[in-house]
Amino acid sequence: MKKVPFLLLIVLLTINVKAQTTQTDKNQRYFGINKSIDIFNSVIRELDMFYVDSIKVDSLINGTIRNMLARMDPYTEYYAEENIGDLQFMTTGEYGGIGSIISYNNNRVVINEPYKGLPADKAGLKAGDAILEIDGADMRKASVKEVSDKLKGTPGTTLKLKIQRPGENRPREITIAREKIEIDPVTYPVVLDDNVGYFHYSGFTNGSSNRVKETILDLKKKGAESLVIDLRGNGGGILDEAVNVVNFFVRKGLEIVSTKGKVKQWDRSYYTQSQPIDTLMPIVVLIDTGSASASEIVAGSLQDLDRAVIIGNRSFGKGLVQTPRDLPYGGNIKITTSKYYIPSGRCIQALDYSHRNPDGSVARVPDSLTHVFKTKNGREVRDGGGITPDYTIPQEKGGTIGYYLITENIIFDYATQWVIKHPGIAPPESFHLSDADYEQFKQFVKTKDFQYDQMSNRSLQSLKNIMEFEGYFNTASEEFKALEDKLQPDLDRDLELFKKEIGQMIETEIVQRYYYKEGVLIYELQDDAALKKAKEVLKDRQLYNYTLQPKPANIPLAKEL
Numbered sequence: 141m142k143k144v145p146f147l148l149l150i151v152l153l154t155i156n157v158k159a160q161t162t163q164t165d166k167n168q169r170y171f172g173i174n175k176s177i178d179i180f181n182s183v184i185r186e187l188d189m190f191y192v193d194s195i196k197v198d199s200l201i202n203g204t205i206r207n208m209l210a211r212m213d214p215y216t217e218y219y220a221e222e223n224i225g226d227l228q229f230m231t232t233g234e235y236g237g238i239g240s241i242i243s244y245n246n247n248r249v250v251i252n253e254p255y256k257g258l259p260a261d262k263a264g265l266k267a268g269d270a271i272l273e274i275d276g277a278d279m280r281k282a283s284v285k286e287v288s289d290k291l292k293g294t295p296g297t298t299l300k301l302k303i304q305r306p307g308e309n310r311p312r313e314i315t316i317a318r319e320k321i322e323i324d325p326v327t328y329p330v331v332l333d334d335n336v337g338y339f340h341y342s343g344f345t346n347g348s349s350n351r352v353k354e355t356i357l358d359l360k361k362k363g364a365e366s367l368v369i370d371l372r373g374n375g376g377g378i379l380d381e382a383v384n385v386v387n388f389f390v391r392k393g394l395e396i397v398s399t400k401g402k403v404k405q406w407d408r409s410y411y412t413q414s415q416p417i418d419t420l421m422p423i424v425v426l427i428d429t430g431s432a433s434a435s436e437i438v439a440g441s442l443q444d445l446d447r448a449v450i451i452g453n454r455s456f457g458k459g460l461v462q463t464p465r466d467l468p469y470g471g472n473i474k475i476t477t478s479k480y481y482i483p484s485g486r487c488i489q490a491l492d493y494s495h496r497n498p499d500g501s502v503a504r505v506p507d508s509l510t511h512v513f514k515t516k517n518g519r520e521v522r523d524g525g526g527i528t529p530d531y532t533i534p535q536e537k538g539g540t541i542g543y544y545l546i547t548e549n550i551i552f553d554y555a556t557q558w559v560i561k562h563p564g565i566a567p568p569e570s571f572h573l574s575d576a577d578y579e580q581f582k583q584f585v586k587t588k589d590f591q592y593d594q595m596s597n598r599s600l601q602s603l604k605n606i607m608e609f610e611g612y613f614n615t616a617s618e619e620f621k622a623l624e625d626k627l628q629p630d631l632d633r634d635l636e637l638f639k640k641e642i643g644q645m646i647e648t649e650i651v652q653r654y655y656y657k658e659g660v661l662i663y664e665l666q667d668d669a670a671l672k673k674a675k676e677v678l679k680d681r682q683l684y685n686y687t688l689q690p691k692p693a694n695i696p697l698a699k700e701l
Contacts, residue, residue, distance in 0.1 A: 213476050213493040215462050221470030225292060236295040239321045240265060242284055245549045248272075249279060249287040251303075252552075255323070256656040263316045265303070267653055268556035272311055273302035295320040307560045328661045329355045334679050337364025338671070340661055341385075344377030344434040349384035356388060356417055366422040366678040368671065369438075372452060376433025379410065379461065379480070386441045387412035389448070391419060394483070396441050399461050401478030406463075422684050423448035424674040427527060432456035436488055437480065440527045444483040446517040446688045449677055450529040452670045457490025457504075457526030484513040486523035518690040530687050531677070533670045538641040541634045544592035545585070545642060554584050555649040568651050568663040573643050581646060582635050592629060600624060 188197055205218045219227045225235055239258025240251055248270040254260035271279050274290040282290075293299070301314045325348040329339040337359035341352060356367065376382075383396045390396075390412060398409040425439045425448050436455045442448035463477040479487050491502050505524035512520050522528065545551050558577070565571050573581075604620065607613040613620065635642065651663045665671055677684050 209473075213460065215458075215460060215474065216476050217474045218467075219472045219474070222289075224470065224472060227464065227472055227474065235292060235321050236318050237292040237321050238263075238265075238299075238316050238318060240291075242271070242287060242291075244284050245552065246270075248304075249282060249284055253652065253656075255321075256658070258321060259316050259319050263314050265301075265314065265316075266305065266559075268306045268552070268559075270304040270306075271301060272304055273300075275299050293318050306556050324351065326351050326355050328658045328665075329359060331359060331362045331364050332368075332675065334675065335363050335365040336368060336675055336678055337362075337366065338368040338370065338665075340370040340372075341435075342374055344374070344379075344381040344385075346378060346381070348377070349381045349388075352385055353388060353417065360418070360421075364421075366424075368424045368426060368674045368678070369448075370426045370671075371431045371435040371439060372426050372428040372670075373430040374432070374435035375430065376435055376458065379434060379437065382434035382437040382441075383410045383412065384414075385438050387414055388417045389419060389421070389423060389442065390416055390445055392416070394445070397437050397480050397482055399478040399480045401461075403477070406477060419447075422678050422681070424678055425450050426670050426674060427452040427455045427529060428670075429453055429456055431527075432458040433460075436527050437482060440482040440486075440488055443521065443527065443530070444486075444513075444515050446515050446519065449531070449674075449684060449687050450527060451531045451674050451677070452529050452533055453535060454528050454532070455488070455526035457488055457524075459487040459489030484515055484521055486511070486513040486521060488523060488526050490525050515690075517688060519688070520690070531673055533673060536641075539634060539638040541592055541629075541638055542641050542645055544590075546645065548588075548590060548592075550585055550588055550590060551642075551645055551649050553588075554581050555646065555653060557584070558650060559653050565650065565654050568655050568659040569666050571647060571651055571663065573647050573650070578639065578643055578646075581642075582632075585631065585635065590631070 184197065184201065187195055187200075202218070202220060209216050209218055228235065238260040239255040240260035241253040241255075242249055243252040244250075245252075250271065251260065251265050251267055251269040253267055254265050271287055273279055274287065277290065279287055279290070291299070295318050298315055298317045301316060302311050303314060304311050323343075323345070325342050325345060327340040327342060329337070331337050337356070339352075339355050339359070341348075359367065379397065379399075386396050392412050392415055394412045395409050396412060398407070400407050423442065425442060427435065427439050427450060431439065431452075432455065436458065439448075439450050439455065443450050459479050459481075460476045461478045461480050462474045464472050464474050467473055479489055481487050490504050492505060493502055496502055507522075507525065510522045510524040512522055515521055600620075600623065604613065604624075607616065607620070648660055648663060651659045655662070677687065
């Protein structure tokens with residue numbers, strides 16, 4: 141009987157020691173944080189007082205904060221008071237401005253793309269227009285951010301632009317009334333052959349699920365008996381909007397996603413809250429490597445619940461959740477606070493930012509470390525690597541010259557000149573660049589100081605250095621020289637070799653000038669392998685049902701991108 145109090149005393153002492161140890165660790169951690177803050181404050185103060193040149197303290201501190209956060213992950217970001225509008229636009233899709241994308245080209249900030257029906261478009265601004273002045277302020281040497289800040293403002297206010305349009309000698313002056321800019325997240329809703337409804341969904345901004353609901357109901361009214369939801373290039377957005385979209389196709393009360401992080405009080409489960417629109421309509425979701433975050437919740441949840449067939453390419457793999465937190469003086473920090481888990485229990489986060497390579501880079505989660513989970517019907521799916529489609533569509537590999545033609549604005553500038561000479565074009569689904577036009581493009585490229593590189597050529601030079609270092613170069617110099625000659629950039633050869641790929645890039649840019657984003661989508665869908673496969677699966681109900689049933693063999697490990 142005497143042993144019981146003794147054992148109880150040991151337990152109490154153990155608990156007390158653990159509590160003291162935990163409190164000591166906390167005190168030590170807080171001391172370390174305060175010590176670091178004091179050192180940082182002292183460094184800034186000493187620099188401000190004694191550095192040989194004057195320093196911009198705000199810029200220095202903002203840069204330091206951003207460099208610090210860059211060591212965490214790409215989604216933890218700091219927004220100073222003057223940049224809060226960027227955060228609001230990310231989450232709401234709304235801002236006060238003229239409704240146009242701008243970019244830097246030929247030492248000027250130019251209109252890259254006016255959105256259809258918004259102030260820039262209604263005022264007659266065109267892609268390629270160079271912005272010279274805004275309300276009398278000279279913008280000829282301004283940065284894209286400086287021009288963007290000038291263009292934004294309170295809806296209803298006006299601004300005066302002086303622009304230089306390509307092909308014209310005199311500048312134009314245009315007065316534009318700012319509006320509350322709301323970007324429609326749904327593009328090209330249409331009923332295709334075989335009563336297949338289709339729409340592209342670009343972002344999960346605040347309230348966007350209501351727009352999706354309207355679209356689905358309208359497509360059903362127009363005769364859609366099955367549905368293709370195109371989430372390619374959709375970088376995500378608000379988690380609740382993703383849950384709402386899934387809710388349109390599954391019953392009320394299902395857990396769609398749960399979040400887990402360091403602060404356990406913030407852990408949360410998200411359930412469907414409403415009655416669905418349709419729980420039987422066959423659905424295909426299209427995804428690619430640009431589908432991330434909220435779009436992966438939709439695709440992954442519908443896959444886990446065996447409610448849709450997924451087609452395309454493996455998604456990005458962002459299983460992290462960000463929470464905005466207010467800071468003093470009007471600032472804000474968007475912090476990664478948790479990971480999310482979809483119905484099967486898997487987390488699709490593909491990169492481990494908490495463990496970095498010695499050079500600071502981040503590696504993908506090895507397939508050997510992923511785990512198998514089961515869908516509602518018992519199909520095997522994996523975590524740690526994005527959403528793997530039920531049907532993967534091989535992607536064509538093109539040359540790097542197309543990338544450089546885009547980034548150097550060669551294609552953009554050619555399209556600008558082409559449009560001046562052509563007041564109209566054929567509809568997007570039938571527009572094609574003529575061979576004569578492509579020949580003119582080749583001559584246009586040669587008039588530019590266009591330099592492009594090839595990774596194969598750079599790798600070859602690295603190999604040469606290694607061979608010389610190890611003493612093998614002399615024994616294989618002739619073979620190396622022959623390979624080097626073949627891998628040297630050759631503009632005439634490459635423009636012809638990659639004619640199809642480059643021609644499509646030019647056609648896309650030209651179509652956008654006349655038919656905006658919707659026109660580009662219509663053009664691209666004419667020869668879209670993923671959409672063709674989606675229509676094939678939806679047309680064959682037996683194939684659709686078979687896809688959603690478990691297979692006898694385990695699924696293979698996903699290939700690295």
